[in-house]
Amino acid sequence: MSLKKVEQVRAEKGFKVWDLVVYAAVIILIVVLFVVFVFARDASPVDVITVSAGFAGEQRTVCTYTFATRSLVYDESAITVNSRTEDAIELTFHAENGGHNVILIDIANASVSVTSADCPSLDCVHTPAITSNSSLPIICSNHHMIVQTDYISGSVIQ
Structure with missing residues (x-):
């Protein structure tokens, strides 16, 4: 890798805005699925x-x-x-x-x-x-x- 390419990679930020949006969406999806499957069960007594x-x-x-x-x-x-x-x-x-x-x-x-x-x-x-x-x-x-x-x-x- 050339020295110019190394400096270009260092100059860029670690995460772009859209990267953070995608990560946040995935985390929200995981939390919602967890809540639905764990807490939304029908725990009513057997009829x-x-x-x-x-x-x-x-x-x-x-x-x-x-x-x-x-x-x-x-x-x-x-x-x-x-x-x-x-x-x-x-x-x-x-x-x-x-x-x-x-x-x-x-x-x-x-x-x-x-x-x-x-x-x-x-x-x-x-x-x-x-x-x-x-x-x-x-x-x-x-x-x-x-x-x-x-x-x-x-x-x-x-």
Whole structure:
């Protein structure tokens, strides 16, 4: 590099005005996205829980529980009620392949979790409980079972 070129580079300012505008716009975008995804979640308590059998086009709702009315509607060929108290309901989901998952609906805390299963991976058991409308669904890929809030699924047993 020539000496003239070095002096020219030194004479220029480090940042131009438009460089600073672009950097500021990127920082503002990052802050806005952070606020939207972290603070704008729907943390309202769970209203309705659905248990579905199958995936994609073959999915059918086999159980629906409404916390407000304490109403439980289920398909007896896929769901067995193990116990029902004032504070909790324990269900067993029977998969078409012969497997099962035990689902605990905690009425007192308005949450749902899978407490045990006979599949090898046990991903559904290790998935955190559904505690709000923005909670992730609980999925057992081996038994083709999905437990989710009706806020996401919008389905009802027919």
